[in-house]
Amino acid sequence: MNLKLTGKVAIVTGAASGMGKAIAELFAVEGAKVVVSDLHLENATQVVKEIKEKGGEAIAVQANVAMEDDVQRLFNETTNSYGTVDILVNNAGIMDNFVPAGELTDELWERVFAVNSTGPMRTIRKALAIFLPKSAGVIVNIASAGGLFGSRAGTAYTASKHAVVGLTKNVGFQYANKGIRCNAIAPGGVMTNISASLTAPNPFGAERAMAGMAINPRVGDAEEIAKVALFLASDESSFVNGTIITADAGWTAY
16 A cells, blocks of 8 residues: 555644644555644544554644744654654634724734734744755645635635735745745635634624625535645645645635
């Protein structure tokens, strides 16, 4: 059986549930040693338990990607356990209650950007320090259809995911001749628990963001996004760099 990620070490953030969990599980099946990173250690530990029960290799590391110290500890624990990092998947993210610009607070803007945009920048910065000396490494960012279009969420989320798209393209091009690739996935509607961060949706913002929902062919499964992440993390996508793969059943093709 020819596994796609044999011997690779992969960090997956936000991996205790949803797309991150599906990605971590699939990567483990494909031979990677997986670092299941999440804010919720108990849930991350459960994911590790399930991976090991199926013969995979994984560890859990509690980390808030909005905190530089946590990001540093995440990479320290990874290299202490597995010696290196080969693949980084920036999946951790939060929603913004569809709050429009006119009602947006500094606090909400900064909290959403801290997790969705600054977090990936920090993990990428750490990963590059490991990737550059060996001239090899892969970064997969989870963007969003909200990072490609203007009203799939509120102002802060939309802007933060546009930032992830820009970050992806910049890193992909700048390090292309260093043996490093950086791509992103822009999922459409996917069944995950990110909606748990939707506590009190803004009526006006939600109404505007929902305007395009009628043309959405269907909602996806986390496992479908995991398969795209596997493609981008593996050598099968060796000529794919600095780009965004939309996975949305054709929703944004309209």
